[in-house]
Amino acid sequence: MSTPPSPSSSHMPPPSRMSSSSSSSSSSSSPLQVAVIGAGVVGTAIALELRRRGAQVTLVDRDAPGSGCSAGNSGALSPGSVAPLALPGVLTSVPGMLKDSESPLYLPLTYLPFALPWLLRFVASARPDRVTEAARQLDAIHRGAIELHERMTREIGVPELFLRRGHLHLYPDEAALAKDGTGWRLRAEYGYRAEKLDRAGIEALEPQAPPRYRIGMYLADHATILNPRRYVEAMARAFAAAGGNVQRLDVTALRPADGGWTVQAAAQALRCDQVVVAAGAWSRALLDPLGEPLALESQRGYHVQFAGGRDVVSRTVVLADRKVFVTPMEDGLRAGGTVEIGGLARPPDPRRSAVLERIARDSFPALRDLPCGTWMGHRPCMPDSVPRIGPAPARPGLWLAVGHGHLGLTDSLPTALRIADAMLGREGRVPAQRVPVHSNP
Numbered sequence: 001m002s003t004p005p006s007p008s009s010s011h012m013p014p015p016s017r018m019s020s021s022s023s024s025s026s027s028s029s030s031p032l033q034v035a036v037i038g039a040g041v042v043g044t045a046i047a048l049e050l051r052r053r054g055a056q057v058t059l060v061d062r063d064a065p066g067s068g069c070s071a072g073n074s075g076a077l078s079p080g081s082v083a084p085l086a087l088p089g090v091l092t093s094v095p096g097m098l099k100d101s102e103s104p105l106y107l108p109l110t111y112l113p114f115a116l117p118w119l120l121r122f123v124a125s126a127r128p129d130r131v132t133e134a135a136r137q138l139d140a141i142h143r144g145a146i147e148l149h150e151r152m153t154r155e156i157g158v159p160e161l162f163l164r165r166g167h168l169h170l171y172p173d174e175a176a177l178a179k180d181g182t183g184w185r186l187r188a189e190y191g192y193r194a195e196k197l198d199r200a201g202i203e204a205l206e207p208q209a210p211p212r213y214r215i216g217m218y219l220a221d222h223a224t225i226l227n228p229r230r231y232v233e234a235m236a237r238a239f240a241a242a243g244g245n246v247q248r249l250d251v252t253a254l255r256p257a258d259g260g261w262t263v264q265a266a267a268q269a270l271r272c273d274q275v276v277v278a279a280g281a282w283s284r285a286l287l288d289p290l291g292e293p294l295a296l297e298s299q300r301g302y303h304v305q306f307a308g309g310r311d312v313v314s315r316t317v318v319l320a321d322r323k324v325f326v327t328p329m330e331d332g333l334r335a336g337g338t339v340e341i342g343g344l345a346r347p348p349d350p351r352r353s354a355v356l357e358r359i360a361r362d363s364f365p366a367l368r369d370l371p372c373g374t375w376m377g378h379r380p381c382m383p384d385s386v387p388r389i390g391p392a393p394a395r396p397g398l399w400l401a402v403g404h405g406h407l408g409l410t411d412s413l414p415t416a417l418r419i420a421d422a423m424l425g426r427e428g429r430v431p432a433q434r435v436p437v438h439s440n441p
């Protein structure tokens with residue numbers, strides 16, 4: 001695997017203002033003023049990287065940093081996951097997902113009319129040529145992610161959150177493994193080698209692995225973040241300590257103004273030269289009015305987290321036939337997963353977390369008497385699974401870092417480097433990175 005680009009150091013000189021984005025009111029030598037909307041893992045990583053390169057950055061969120069989708073994910077750093085979600089044959093799963101509220105993929109019938117345009121694009125993305133292209137783009141984004149996170153946890157003072165013990169995917173039999181054949185083929189194509197294990201091999205790694213699993217696929221070089229929310233909080237603290245500004249505002253609109261941008265909130269407006277939209281699944285509310293429509297849909301995911309039980313596994317373990325990720329978080333065992341296409345407005349469906357709880361308790365007897373809490377979050381998903389990262393095609397000074405779907409934790413730091421390289425430059429890399437994000441599929 002290639003070596004990641006090294007993050008810039010915090011003592012680089014301030015950049016000169018970009019000529020294309022100069023605000024008429026400021027001098028050419030003052031630092032670039034950037035507002036980043038959304039303090040999830042993606043926006044916070046971008047804000048920190050831009051600040052390290054000398055920009056004057058305001059990170060804006062209506063909530064505390066790390067309280068959106070980035071709070072409750074499964075912590076898996078999965079660069080090998082280059083297969084998009086929409087794969088050939090996806091249409092056959094639609095009837096099941098409409099009928100069965102316990103299926104790993106669920107779409108309530110009442111939401112179907114709202115989801116239909118996105119679903120049609122999702123199905124179109126499953127064409128073999130589109131899958132090949134999506135995998136190529138995902139690989140390019142994922143490259144080097146693990147090393148970047150390892151370095152980041154050290155730099156921001158939370159090295160204990162980084163666990164490099166690989167990921168173990170478990171299957172009951174060959175038929176179940178074959179269902180994920182495309183994903184494993186694509187991983188291998190892009191150089192991510194998995195070791196195939198029998199039951200003895202599984203037990204050597206994870207003695208408490210549920211007995212029904214007979215085949216393991218072990219990705220030895222993958223890693224885990226043991227508390228995703230605390231990770232974002234630590235990044236936000238590092239950002240503030242480096243002179244970054246964190247503002248708690250609910251942004252209602254973005255408006256081009258005098259060669260820069262106005263970030264409008266209820267009681268306040270901010271002026272900046274450049275604005276980065278990293279508002280996760282809520283980004284459309286800011287982009288649609290600007291004529292930058294994105295085919296973005298929330299894929300609601302859930303987790304249950306047990307008060308204890310973290311020693312039932314020692315690494316990320318995936319119950320692959322159930323699509324459940326089991327993670328030994330620093331504050332208890334987390335079982336996360338499921339996809340529910342149900343929009344941003346409805347409350348969490350307790351049936352979805354009940355399924356996860358039942359699977360976890362059935363799989364690991366040690367969890368049976370432990371209490372657990374539940375959580376639901378909105379994955380920001382594009383139909384082709386490829387996030388949109390870079391300058392908006394027709395809006396100078398507007399940047400997108402949106403649509404990271406199931407892999408936003410993994411891709412947060414590579415995204416931050418891409419945005420910072422394109423906005424502020426890095427010798428020899430600017431022109432290639434200035435290509436606007438590609439349009440919707």
Ligand SMILES: Cc1cc2nc3c(=O)[nH]c(=O)nc-3n(C[C@H](O)[C@H](O)[C@H](O)COP(=O)(O)OP(=O)(O)OC[C@H]3O[C@@H](n4cnc5c(N)ncnc54)[C@H](O)[C@@H]3O)c2cc1C
Pocket residue numbers: 037038039040041042043060061062063066067068069070071072073074075076077078249250251252278279280281282283285286300301302303325336337338376377378379380402403404405406407408409410411
């Ligand atoms: C169950 C589950 C498991 C997952 N597991 C993994 C995993 O193991 N590995 C992995 O890589 N990824 C995983 N993910 C995906 C990952 O969590 C997301 O891709 C990632 O968190 C998206 O980050 P984000 O910063 O784009 O969005 P968010 O974290 O949702 O942040 C967006 C922020 O924008 C703010 N915001 C939105 N609109 C406005 C506004 N108008 N004004 C002000 N603020 C606004 C929100 O308050 C929020 O804080 C998982 C997701 C789920 C649900």
